[in-house]
Amino acid sequence: MTTTxxxxxxxxxxxxxxxxxxxxxxxxxxxxxxxxxxxxxxGIGVLTFFSTLAREYNAYGEAIGRAVxxxxxxxxxxxxxxxxxDHYAKLPHKLMVVAFVWGGFAATGTMxxxxxxxxxxxxxxxxxxxWALNWGAGLAAPFTEELAKGSGLLLLIAxxxxxxxxxxxxxxxxAFIGLGFQIVEDITYAMTSAGTQFGANQIGASVGTIIxxxxxxxxxxxxxxxxxxxxxxxxxxxxxxxxKIGRGLLLIAIPMLLHGTWDSVAAxxxxxxxxxxxxxxxxxxxxxxxxxxxxxxxxxxxRDFVRDVMAPEQARNVISRIELDAMAGNRKARKAYRKAxxxxxxxxxxxxxxxxxxxxxxxxxxxxxxDTDRVRFARSEVARIRAGLPSPW
Amino acid sequence: xxxxxxxxxxxxxxPRFEPDxxxxxxxxxxxxxxxxxxxxxxxxxxxxxIMSVVLPVIxxxxxxxxxxxxxxxxxxxxxxxxxxxxxxxxxxxxxEGHGPISGQxxxxxxxxxxxxxxxxxxxxxxxxxxxxLDQIEATTDALNQGRGVHxxxxxxxxxxxxxxxGTTVRVTGPHTAGLIAAFVFGDRGVKAVATGPxxxxxxxxxxxxxxxGSISQSGPEKR
Numbered sequence: 001m002t003t004t005x006x007x008x009x010x011x012x013x014x015x016x017x018x019x020x021x022x023x024x025x026x027x028x029x030x031x032x033x034x035x036x037x038x039x040x041x042x043g044i045g046v047l048t049f050f051s052t053l054a055r056e057y058n059a060y061g062e063a064i065g066r067a068v069x070x071x072x073x074x075x076x077x078x079x080x081x082x083x084x085x086d087h088y089a090k091l092p093h094k095l096m097v098v099a100f101v102w103g104g105f106a107a108t109g110t111m112x113x114x115x116x117x118x119x120x121x122x123x124x125x126x127x128x129x130x131w132a133l134n135w136g137a138g139l140a141a142p143f144t145e146e147l148a149k150g151s152g153l154l155l156l157i158a159x160x161x162x163x164x165x166x167x168x169x170x171x172x173x174x175a176f177i178g179l180g181f182q183i184v185e186d187i188t189y190a191m192t193s194a195g196t197q198f199g200a201n202q203i204g205a206s207v208g209t210i211i212x213x214x215x216x217x218x219x220x221x222x223x224x225x226x227x228x229x230x231x232x233x234x235x236x237x238x239x240x241x242x243x244k245i246g247r248g249l250l251l252i253a254i255p256m257l258l259h260g261t262w263d264s265v266a267a268x269x270x271x272x273x274x275x276x277x278x279x280x281x282x283x284x285x286x287x288x289x290x291x292x293x294x295x296x297x298x299x300x301x302x303r304d305f306v307r308d309v310m311a312p313e314q315a316r317n318v319i320s321r322i323e324l325d326a327m328a329g330n331r332k333a334r335k336a337y338r339k340a341x342x343x344x345x346x347x348x349x350x351x352x353x354x355x356x357x358x359x360x361x362x363x364x365x366x367x368x369x370x371d372t373d374r375v376r377f378a379r380s381e382v383a384r385i386r387a388g389l390p391s392p393w
Numbered sequence: 394x395x396x397x398x399x400x401x402x403x404x405x406x407x408p409r410f411e412p413d414x415x416x417x418x419x420x421x422x423x424x425x426x427x428x429x430x431x432x433x434x435x436x437x438x439x440x441x442x443i444m445s446v447v448l449p450v451i452x453x454x455x456x457x458x459x460x461x462x463x464x465x466x467x468x469x470x471x472x473x474x475x476x477x478x479x480x481x482x483x484x485x486x487x488x489e490g491h492g493p494i495s496g497q498x499x500x501x502x503x504x505x506x507x508x509x510x511x512x513x514x515x516x517x518x519x520x521x522x523x524x525x526l527d528q529i530e531a532t533t534d535a536l537n538q539g540r541g542v543h544x545x546x547x548x549x550x551x552x553x554x555x556x557x558x559g560t561t562v563r564v565t566g567p568h569t570a571g572l573i574a575a576f577v578f579g580d581r582g583v584k585a586v587a588t589g590p591x592x593x594x595x596x597x598x599x600x601x602x603x604x605x606g607s608i609s610q611s612g613p614e615k616r
Binding site: 013017023026028032033036041055058114117121126129130147152157158159161198199200205266269271368 | 409411413414415417422425426427429430431433434435436437438440441443444445448449451452455456457459483485486487491492493494495496497499500516517518519520525528529531532535536538582584
């Protein structure tokens with residue numbers, strides 16, 4: 001079958017239109033009700049968090065300083081990683097910040113904290129305090145916290161209707177919401193730990209909590225919210241993601257179940273330390289396997305967008321067929337492309353060509369497929385790197 | 394396979410015009426807002442209302458009655474125990490021998506009798522009872538920043554029924570008064586705080602003194 005360039009260009013336009021890739025995101029939207037809702041709820045959360053921080057800082061300043069520094073570095077690492085896995089039809093960074101702030105302030109202080117306290121107290125009153133200590137957290141937090149974080153995606157969709165188009169967009173934004181939630185929750189936990197020795201030995205009292213939260217955070221809120229928010233997109237459907245109610249509900253239920261299991265491991269394991277460690281590791285491994293599957297499931301559509309956007313470039317010989325396959329392929333495909341080089345220099349160049357190809361895709365997306373100066377320059381960069389010429393800039 | 398005959402400059406057509414993000418179609422405006430953004434935002438507001446108002450209100454209306462019976466002993470982290478006064482209500486804390494499955498008792502317990510409140514909290518501490526009291530005073534002052542309760546008067550020695558010596562001091566606040574007692578069992582500190590309304594009298598009640606006197610550590614601390 002023969003595909004004409006016109007058809008390829010049209011397919012690119014459709015892909016860019018559907019995906020929202022390259023569109024500029026503007027946060028200030030006074031005619032958008034979600035903008036005011038977001039501001040109000042985040043504002044309450046910011047006030048709650050910083051008033052607590054300011055009050056406790058006088059007593060636990062040393063521990064708070066250490067916790068904020070440690071978790072800022074931790075957040076930066078996760079931010080880099082999450083941003084890195086979004087290397088197909090990229091979301092605007094500004095939107096990621098908006099997601100992070102929702103998770104950190106609105107989902108925690110405005111929503112989940114109030115509900116958790118009330119539900120735990122009611123469990124204690126209804127089923128007794130021993131029962132509440134055993135199972136309360138596992139039967140409160142998965143509902144309150146996942147809903148609080150996930151509801152943020154509804155506002156983000158309303159704020160960025162032209163950007164949040166696929167389940168993968170939900171996955172990435174969910175990860176950032178979860179990251180914000182986790183960092184603020186971790187700082188709060190560290191603050192609480194600092195007071196467990198009556199305010200003495202603050203660093204010693206909180207460092208264990210900081211390390212534990214960092215280690216276990218790998219498979220916690222970031223992961224839960226990523227899966228949950230992918231489920232939200234499937235549940236409601238988006239222009240580039242047909243509605244799949246069953247899949248959506250399943251992806252919403254899975255992180256709740258994982259979260260509930262995680263919060264109940266101490267009660268499930270009993271007093272056996274080995275069982276406890278085994279359960280903790282088991283839960284983390286299962287969670288990581290599930291999130292990898294969800295990533296694979298959701299990213300396919302994004303790869304199709306890359307193929308549609310870059311296919312006209314391949315037809316015009318800007319990139320080769322193998323390069324197009326590598327760009328629209330998974331990590332293994334990109335690695336195979338790089339490794340195909342005969343020597344180290346060729347392999348290195350192959351990596352640079354791929355990076356230049358992605359930069360060209362981003363420029364094409366920003367230009368909505370038009371032939372702008374920036375696009376022509378990005379094309380010339382692909383050619384220059386392939387020819388092994390030094391950059392004149 | 395592309396059709397070579399169709400070769401030409403890439404995407405010669407100008408991109409389709411897109412209105413800016415803030416633009417709202419005339420038929421989608423309600424009260425000056427984008428009608429499409431009302432439902433999701435209202436849905437989130439409903440969730441916030443349930444979480445932050447409905448649940449706390451329901452919780453406040455659910456009564457809680459866990460009355461101390463004669464012979465009850467409350468246990469805290471580190472095998473610290475005390476005997477609560479019969480008839481007082483347990484707000485938080487677990488009875489000895491009725492711990493959670495993990496075996497980890499909570500670090501604090503609170504019981505109440507009307508406006509009187511008695512809280513015992515434990516935690517690791519290296520030092521003697523006097524140093525613990527100094528630490529408690531420093532932390533309380535830092536947290537309250539001149540507001541709320543503050544320590545008044547000189548510390549005095551207090552001895553439990555088991556012969557453990559601790560330090561106690563009076564506290565007063567805008568609406569409450571009471572005392573703080575500090576004990577150290579090995580590497581574990583214990584803080585007991587009894588508070589009541591300012592008008593309840595300057596002297597701690599016999600019940601409070603009995604409860605402070607019953608504080609002990611039973612057996613070696615589990616790690």
